Amino acid sequence: MFKNYIKIAWRNILRYKTNSVLNILGLTIGLVSVILIALYIQNELDYDTQFDAAAQVYRVNMKGKMGDNAFYAGYTPPPAGEALVDQFPEIESATRIYQPDNTQLAYESTAGSKVFNESEILAVDPNFLEVLSYPLQKGDAATCLQEPNSIVITPQIAKKYFGDANPMGKTLEYGEEKKPLKVTGVFEDLTSYPASVKFDILMPVTNFKDVTYFNWSWVWLNMATYVKLTPQASQNPASPAHLESRFPEMLKVQAAPAFERIGQPFEEFIKKGNYWELHLQALSDIHLYSQGITSSITEQHDVKNLYILGIIAFFIIILACVNFMNLSTVQAVKRSKEVGIRKVLGSQRKQLIKQFMAEVVCYTFCATLLAFITVLLILPLFNGLIGKELQVQAFFNGNLILLITGVVVLTTLLAGIYPAFFLTSFNPIRALKGKVGKTPQSGFIRNGLVVFQFSIAITLIICTLVVFSQLRYTQQKDLGFEHDQVLVINNAESLGNNLASFKKELIALAGVEAASSSSGMLTRGNFGDFYTPKPTADEPNIATDISLSSYLVDDAFIPTLDLEIVDGRGFDKRFKDSLSVILNETAAAQIGWENPIGKQIRYPGGNMEYYTVVGILKDFNLESLHTPIQPFALFAEESKSYDTRTTFISLKISGEHTRQVIGQVQDLWEAYVESNPFEYSFLDEDLAYAYQEDKRLASLFTVFTILAIFVACLGLFGLIAFTAQQRNKEIGVRKVLGANVSSIVKLLATNFLKLVMLSLILAAPVAWLAMDRWLQNFAYRIDIPIWAFLAAGALSLTIALCTVSFQAIKAAVANPVKSLRME
Known part of the structure; x- marks a missing residue:
């Protein structure tokens, strides 16, 4: 009987071709949308779940407040991980991640040298791959990062430097000092690996003096720390919260010497209404549930976007089902007499419903088959749209198969039940008279759809x-600075003592209107630390502490980016500005100064120097418009207020012959720096990113x-x-x-x-x-x-x-x- 239903259904599909094409097309579009969105959502939900013992791993976040400035970041001080392991038996191990600024990597061989600036280098503790078990193609996770001169790379990096040769044991040279690093491991292809920490290269953190130097500091927040709980602790849902409740006591003891060293007694710091807290975040939550938590090391998205896409997929498949219902009512008029004759000849309604549901099954089967074929064909285009590398193998995910099967079954029922019952509900006499579908109730339903x-x-x-x-x-939006036709040269720290002469020659080039150097660049991060405003007799009730983000800049930085000075002056070679500072309006307002020019701030993190305010900058956005304007400062390069690992050169160039100007700049760079490739970007492109x-x-x-x-x-x-x-x-x-x-x-x-x-x-x-x-x-x-x-x-x-x-x-x-x- 079922075979007969399918045979008749197929004949009817071929008979009413236009209606069938529209039905199948609508259902196909709905299913394609659901499958693509399901693939995307499944990939997002898979982030950080594939590691061994992923349920035991947590990121340690730092939440702090100083004065009016509060932050929440996926960073910790260097000693945090070791202190947590020592103080709490529930924590089995800890590992740290550091993001270095120097990215130069070279390979010397008889065929010549290959030198590149790599953007995805991370420095980690030796046990990193035991806590976060990224899959290795070659090497041993337990030992490959034990030696300071080791390096672990992806297959893409291996191909880039060594071609088809076996990379194991070969030597790469890191940085300008050409530190030799031996390849001790090669990862599996991580291109489509769903992990929030992305990288191409891992090397031991012991190679970086900054980390070693700041091992005492509880205020230098430049490392991500991950802890692994014991199996017993991870199985208890209350363990993370219980651990967090004991962190403050540990911090009072551990952080006190560091705060004392920078002139901020910890207990007084807390009494002022400030706070300095450690929190645990489950590894599986980092990718989608990190709104408000700053981190440049992890790839963080917003789970709300998944809800939005899920709702869109749901509504599109519902639209397809409604579309099917509407089109079925069209067909109902043509087939009303057929139904009437069947009923007169003795067909039961149950049989007719089975017949029409068989037709819906045929429609859905065709639509599902076409949908899968379409998805396979357009998946590369979809990957380009979403910036991912979703693979065909994703179709074989058990949850995804179950979801799509459920959607197909639900679609069959939603699309078929109403038409089947509608078509079989006809009074045979009215059907044979052609008076089907003319009741107010049926019109209301169709209009409602x-x-x-x-x-x-x-x-x-x-x-x-x-x-x-x-x-x-x-x-x-006016961001408060010039970003059109601003060329940014990376890795300018490699110029060393030749920086000044290089800038001088840049300015002499045709098409270059201005050139400046700075330790940071807009959207590229900045240095942040705490400062203490000095009270004065006329304004004694000012903030006692303030957190400032800052750059070290030359005297040309402000005019090059067309920043606006609203009070005072910018840096000037005619003045000795080594102990001068320029604040933005937000910083001056948070401190509480009405007349800030001539006032002073002290930097406890340096040599307790006092810096005199010589200018006030009109507020501008350092980052994207997702984040509000924060207190910000400019210090003069010659102040050496803090150690800088990066230098950027900003060029204001004319709109004509841009390519020619870039070529001239590159030639000049290569004349000064032979070992470091020329890399640049335009500031407006950085903002768009x-x-x-x-x-x-x-x-x-x-x-x-x-x-x-x-x-x-x-x-x-x-x-x-x-x-x-x-x-x-x-x-x-x-x-x-x-x-x-x-x-x-x-x-x-x-x-x-x-x-x-x-x-x-x-x-x-x-x-x-x-x-x-x-x-x-x-x-x-x-x-x-x-x-x-x-x-x-x-x-x-x-x-x-x-x-x-x-x-x-x-x-x-x-x-x-x-x-x-x-x-």
Whole structure:
């Protein structure tokens, strides 16, 4: 019997070709959307779960406050890990990660030398691969990082330096001092490995003097620390919270000497309302649940984006099912007499339902098969859109197979139950008289489905427009500095004592308008530490402490980036500025100075020097607009206020002959620095990179919004066809009585355009609430624009009008004699 159902179902699919194509196309689009989004979400959820004993591993985060400045970061002081292992038996081991600034790596061979600047180098403790078990292709995880002169690399790095030769035992040279490092391990291909800590190269942290020097410090926050709990502790859900409750007592003892050394007695520091806390974060939570936690070492996304994409996938598959229902009502009119005859001849309703469900199964099977083929074909394009390397093997994930199977079954039921019961509910006498589907109840259901479809589509349109508006705002907002045509040269520290003469020759180049050097660069990070403002007789009630981010800069930095001095002056060669500082407006306001020029701050982290404020900078954004403006300072290069590991050169260049200018700069660089490759970027490109994740979300919104609109239009197309068939005789009579095509189109289209307007009214508040919440991720955001709602309404009306007009015109130009004869 089942075989017979399938045979008849297949015949009906072939008989009603147009209807079948639309049904299968709608379901295919819905399933493709679900599969792609499911692949993306599954990949995000897989982050950091594949490590051995992943449930035992936690990142140690630091939460601190000094004065008005608070932070939460995925960094700790160097001694934190060792102290935690010593003090708490629940902690089995700890490992640290340090992100070095020097990235030069070289390989010398008889065939010549290869020198590159590598951007993905991490320095780690010897037990790193025992805590975070990244898979090795060659080498032993327990021993490959034990020796200071060892290095572990990915296959891509091995290919880059050694070609097809076996890299094990070969020597790479690190940094300008060309420290020899022996390859002791090679990872498996980590390109698509879902881990929040990304790298190409690992080397022992003992190679870095900064870490060794600051092993005493509890205020130097430049290391990520991961701890591994004992199996017993990790099995107790209360263990992390219990451990955290005991951290403050440990910090009072361990951190006190370091705070005393910088002139900040720890107990007095806490009594002022400040805090200095350690917290544990589960390894599996780092990638998606780190909002507000700063870290440049880990890849951190927002779990809310997964919820958004999941909701979009859900609604698109629902749209596809609704579309199927609408198209089935069109088919119902054509098949009503078939149903009536079957019933008259003795067919039971149960048999008819099985027959129609068999047709739905055939539709769903075809759609599922096409969906998988489509996903395989477009997966490379989708990977480019989301910036990932999703593999075909991901299809064989058990959870994913279960999810997709569930979606297919649910789609079959949702898409099939209503049409099956609708088609088999016909009174055989009414069906044979052609009076099917003309009740008010059936019309209400069909109109409701149209409203539902377009409400979803319009919501997605509004959200997409708002997301792009925010991105445009981030690109157009005055950030307080010049970023167009600013060329940034990396690794300028390799110039050493030749920095000044190199800058002098740069300025002499045609097309270079200004050149400056600095220890940091916008969006590239900065140095941060605590400072103590010096009270004065006229302003005694000022902040006792302040945390400042800062750069060491030359006297050309401010004019090169066109920063605005609102009070005082910038650095000037005519003055001795080695003990001068320039603050931004936020820093001066937090300290509480009304007249800051001439006031002083002390740097406990250095040699207790006092720096005199010589200027106030107008506030500008150091980072993306996701983060608010923080207290910031500029110190003169010659102050040597703190040790710098990096130097950047910023060039303001003219808009003409940009490539020629870059070529000249490169030639000059190579004349000065033979061993270090020339690397540069444009500042506006660096700023754009800060919004990469937002742009990907906007692109996904756009793609799936287009798909949702298309599916909604398929349903509308079917419904207008259904209406045209129902009013076939009326249209014929009107044409005989002299009605023209435009009046008939208006007759058929008006009701549907009203439904679209109702959809806009329902969609607007939902879209507003969703976007208001999303915009809270930005410290500087747009007001949700009214034009987005108007544009969404106009676009949806236009799309609906085009869809409706196609069928309406087709009905209006039909020969009335044929329609009247059919009646």
